[in-house]
Amino acid sequence: xxxxxxxxxxxxxxxxxxxxxxxxxxxxxxxxxxxxxxxxxxxxxxxxxxxxxxxxxxxxxxxxxxxxxxxxxxxxxxxxxxxxxxxxxxxxxxxxxxxxxxxxxxxxxxxxxxxxxxxxxxxxxxxxxxxxxxxxxxxxxxxxxxxxxxxxxxxxxxxxxxxxxxxxxxxxxxxxxxxxxxxxxxxxxxxxxxxxxxxxxxxxxxxxxxxxxxxxxxxxxxxxxxxxxxxxxxxxxxxxxxxxxxxxxxxxxxxxxxxxxxxxxxxxxxxxxxxxxxxxxxxxxxxxxxxxxxxxxxxxxxxxxxxxxxxxxxxxxxxxxxxxxxxxxxxxxxxxxxxxxxxxxxxxxxxxxxxxxxxxxxxxxxxxxxxxxxxxxxxxxxxxxxxxxxxxxxxxxxxxxxxxxxxx
Amino acid sequence: xxxxxxxxxxxxxxxxxxxxxxxxxxxxxxxxxxxxxxxxxxxxxxxxxxxxxxxxxxxxxxxxxxxxxxxxxxxxxxxxxxxxxxxxxxxxxxxxxxxxxxxxxxxxxxxxxxxxxxxxxxxxxxxxxxxxxxxxxxxxxxxxxxxxxxxxxxxxxxxxxxxxxxxxxxxxxxxxxxxxxxxxxxxxxxxxxxxxxxxxxxxxxxxxxxxxxxxxxxxxxxxxxxxxxxxxxxxxxxxxxxxxxxxxxxxxxxxxxxxxxxxxxxxxxxxxxxxxxxxxxxxxxxxxxxx
Amino acid sequence: xxxxxxxxxxxxxxxxxxxxxxxxxxxxxxxxxxxxxxxxxxxxxxxxxxxxxxxxxxxxxxxxxxxxxxxxxxxxxxxxxxxxxxxxxxxxxxxxxxxxxxxxxxxxxxxxxxxxxxxxxxxxxxxxxxxxxxxxxxxxxxxxxxxxxxxxxxxxxxxxxxxxxxxxxxxxxxxxxxxxxxxxxxxxxxxxxxxxxxxxxxxxxxxxxxxxxxxxxxxxxxxxxxxxxxxxxxxxxxxxxxxxxxxxxxxxxxxxxxxxxxxxxxxxxxxxxxxxxxxxxxxxx
Numbered sequence: 001x002x003x004x005x006x007x008x009x010x011x012x013x014x015x016x017x018x019x020x021x022x023x024x025x026x027x028x029x030x031x032x033x034x035x036x037x038x039x040x041x042x043x044x045x046x047x048x049x050x051x052x053x054x055x056x057x058x059x060x061x062x063x064x065x066x067x068x069x070x071x072x073x074x075x076x077x078x079x080x081x082x083x084x085x086x087x088x089x090x091x092x093x094x095x096x097x098x099x100x101x102x103x104x105x106x107x108x109x110x111x112x113x114x115x116x117x118x119x120x121x122x123x124x125x126x127x128x129x130x131x132x133x134x135x136x137x138x139x140x141x142x143x144x145x146x147x148x149x150x151x152x153x154x155x156x157x158x159x160x161x162x163x164x165x166x167x168x169x170x171x172x173x174x175x176x177x178x179x180x181x182x183x184x185x186x187x188x189x190x191x192x193x194x195x196x197x198x199x200x201x202x203x204x205x206x207x208x209x210x211x212x213x214x215x216x217x218x219x220x221x222x223x224x225x226x227x228x229x230x231x232x233x234x235x236x237x238x239x240x241x242x243x244x245x246x247x248x249x250x251x252x253x254x255x256x257x258x259x260x261x262x263x264x265x266x267x268x269x270x271x272x273x274x275x276x277x278x279x280x281x282x283x284x285x286x287x288x289x290x291x292x293x294x295x296x297x298x299x300x301x302x303x304x305x306x307x308x309x310x311x312x313x314x315x316x317x318x319x320x321x322x323x324x325x326x327x328x329x330x331x332x333x334x335x336x337x338x339x340x341x342x343x344x345x346x347x348x349x350x351x352x353x354x355x356x357x358x359x360x361x362x363x364x365x366x367x368x369x370x371x372x373x374x375x376x377x378x379x380x381x382x383x384x385x386x387x388x389x390x391x392x393x394x395x396x397x398x399x400x401x402x403x404x405x406x407x408x
Numbered sequence: 409x410x411x412x413x414x415x416x417x418x419x420x421x422x423x424x425x426x427x428x429x430x431x432x433x434x435x436x437x438x439x440x441x442x443x444x445x446x447x448x449x450x451x452x453x454x455x456x457x458x459x460x461x462x463x464x465x466x467x468x469x470x471x472x473x474x475x476x477x478x479x480x481x482x483x484x485x486x487x488x489x490x491x492x493x494x495x496x497x498x499x500x501x502x503x504x505x506x507x508x509x510x511x512x513x514x515x516x517x518x519x520x521x522x523x524x525x526x527x528x529x530x531x532x533x534x535x536x537x538x539x540x541x542x543x544x545x546x547x548x549x550x551x552x553x554x555x556x557x558x559x560x561x562x563x564x565x566x567x568x569x570x571x572x573x574x575x576x577x578x579x580x581x582x583x584x585x586x587x588x589x590x591x592x593x594x595x596x597x598x599x600x601x602x603x604x605x606x607x608x609x610x611x612x613x614x615x616x617x618x619x620x621x622x623x624x625x626x627x628x629x630x631x632x633x634x635x636x637x638x639x640x641x642x643x644x645x646x647x648x649x650x651x652x653x654x655x656x657x658x659x660x661x662x663x664x665x666x667x668x669x670x671x672x673x674x675x676x677x678x679x680x681x682x683x684x685x686x687x688x689x690x691x692x693x694x695x696x697x698x699x
Numbered sequence: 700x701x702x703x704x705x706x707x708x709x710x711x712x713x714x715x716x717x718x719x720x721x722x723x724x725x726x727x728x729x730x731x732x733x734x735x736x737x738x739x740x741x742x743x744x745x746x747x748x749x750x751x752x753x754x755x756x757x758x759x760x761x762x763x764x765x766x767x768x769x770x771x772x773x774x775x776x777x778x779x780x781x782x783x784x785x786x787x788x789x790x791x792x793x794x795x796x797x798x799x800x801x802x803x804x805x806x807x808x809x810x811x812x813x814x815x816x817x818x819x820x821x822x823x824x825x826x827x828x829x830x831x832x833x834x835x836x837x838x839x840x841x842x843x844x845x846x847x848x849x850x851x852x853x854x855x856x857x858x859x860x861x862x863x864x865x866x867x868x869x870x871x872x873x874x875x876x877x878x879x880x881x882x883x884x885x886x887x888x889x890x891x892x893x894x895x896x897x898x899x900x901x902x903x904x905x906x907x908x909x910x911x912x913x914x915x916x917x918x919x920x921x922x923x924x925x926x927x928x929x930x931x932x933x934x935x936x937x938x939x940x941x942x943x944x945x946x947x948x949x950x951x952x953x954x955x956x957x958x959x960x961x962x963x964x965x966x967x968x969x970x971x972x973x974x975x976x977x978x979x980x981x982x983x984x
Contacts, residue, residue, distance in 0.1 A: 075466075076657065103645050113642075391744075444788050444864075452818075452821075524708075539963045539970075552725070571726055579915055580915070583912075620804065671813060
């Protein structure tokens, strides 16, 4: 940290001015030098080092170290007999030991815990983290991720589905490759809605009063609402978001919305507390085991494809081992093994045939392989959109507007 | 306060004229207590029940059929991160309960039995942690650890838990020690006991119910904390963290079974301690005269 | 009590030292940072800088006054209800619990050793629109078809009451258990009326417990967010939810911090007033 304020003070760079300097100017520092040094050092609330320090300075090493520290969400990799076959296979194939931890509970909280060390240019203990696309975009912008060396990822080039290559959130997959993905659309129970749901606007129908679930995840809710207003989410202006906000507030004030949900919408849908709700494809696939009547649709106006990605945090100790693993899971056999258990959307289309073959012996795999919620149809894929990559200012404006929707 | 009321009448109470009416209504309060405790247990019953469920998909929301297979150790211990989370939670719970109970009880004693400079400030400093939103405590502590270059993990979780438990311990123990009758201690001293002996034979038994209640509260707070822990956990996973993260994919029945087993251990502990209490009268309490 | 206090003694300082040190390093110091953060401006990508921007406070106050007052109201209701619910129970356990007092104590807390999410999920299963309880009542036409508990204030308040009941019951028990039973019997004789005896002896003597229980219930209940999050609906958002979102989702640390200190300030004032009313010297020392 110390070099930063000295240099910026000399260079006279206003924006890069240190907090310590500012505190001193504000007259806080006088009797409490140590305190202000502490404040400056702890960097609560982000960094001011957007540029210079975090610029890509190459990987920490150029060879495998035989070790990989992998942070993922709970239950997000295949299991059998108390083991994780994919990790066992990987260790057998490469000799790399994997320290796999299920310690990501959600994107934002996890970001909150790694932001400070990364902003201070410290390493965190993970070589691979799995995060959703918009968070990947934010971390790229902040310079928190290593650039990938695609010469080490031949399987990815050969087997990844077309829609997963060169995504909006990470052009030419420079910093990330997909782990699993999903669709945000509508889940509903035809018995309770009294008919088919095809349009997102049906969630704004007063006849479903108190039986509609919406998400408190801003990007999902705004993106679907923008699509229902015939606005391309990628081009959305603040005026567009204001229009979407108005539409959502009206929906709330008419008493149509029961609640703004996180993951908990799933049990409410199964219990019949909700007739129709914004939903994630993978959840509805699981719920259908309990209630086969439940349906999932991509709204006519369009749905969201979100992607959870593997990425290497800045200064990771074992980046080459991380590449080896990333490439390993793009082997169709391995991809089928993971998707066969996780049941989210698989980024490797070839896995479908492998699962179908497995389905001849075990009908469960047939169900998985044939479900459009795991392997979406081309028509579904054609109607999917990504989130807009938001700058910090846009993010703040969007969040403020969204806050007025969900915290009324 | 109110020390004048607290002097002990020595004469045994004469049977009052109201004994009759009292007898007739004697069932009301025990029944009421039973109802409240039953109410507290309702969700536990549901948890236990769904530990015997055989869910069709990955969600354990709907009753699909009875099975005991989740109690099979192979299935039960299937998720090593969950096992580790259980171990971590218990260990963190015990350590932070112990430390915070000791620290908190000492402060409670000092506050109620001594007048000293800084009392008011200490009182304020004690209840501000309770008034701070958890997320603020979590973020502020994380900032501290990062600035000190401390890696977050098991130790930092314990540190944070001790921090937020101390206040709860102090308040609970203080409900016991304030207006404390010191005549017994004085009597012990007059009989020649040194301060150390006086403390362990007179003071401690008198405040023990407060300490016990406080430690139970601290343990419950520790094992159930999500927000503060999530910021200071590093790679260490506790039960609430794992379960919260798993809820995206579906909380497996093993969590219910683990919960049931922990609950069972609690029940066994209760039974054993009653049994031992009966035999030894280990916890001194004022003699109770049944209505 | 005052007898010994004239002479300076190191004892109280030694007793408080470990705990006070812990709180200083791990609470007061970090909170000072947070306090300075509440006067900063900026955003998370370009960083926040201290500019003495006190408008953070007025901004959040005008924007979130509804949630702030709703939370205070919920906190009051929850404190009153838990007090009424747990006093008779604590009284019975303390006075008539016999040798099994500690058993009851543990029984009250055992349910809280299980993960919060599991307990809440259970309540949602029981209180769903078509659940065993509501579904049956609706089947008998005792409730209108559209009746719901979940996603209403009732659900949030019930959740808070359920979860904070032990925080009230334990200190009450601890204070009531201290009383000498013979004292109560004497009072019964003296006032020749059980209600009088209760009002004039038991209740005043249990006030430290009432005060402690109210603190342990009111303070965390006002700042709670998870009950509103999981059980509430669109009009039950509490200030804790707003703060949580400011910090975790919006990464607007200055506003989140300002809101937190505003909340803490209101709680401190409220508690001091309450201490005055109860006439307890607990806080003011």
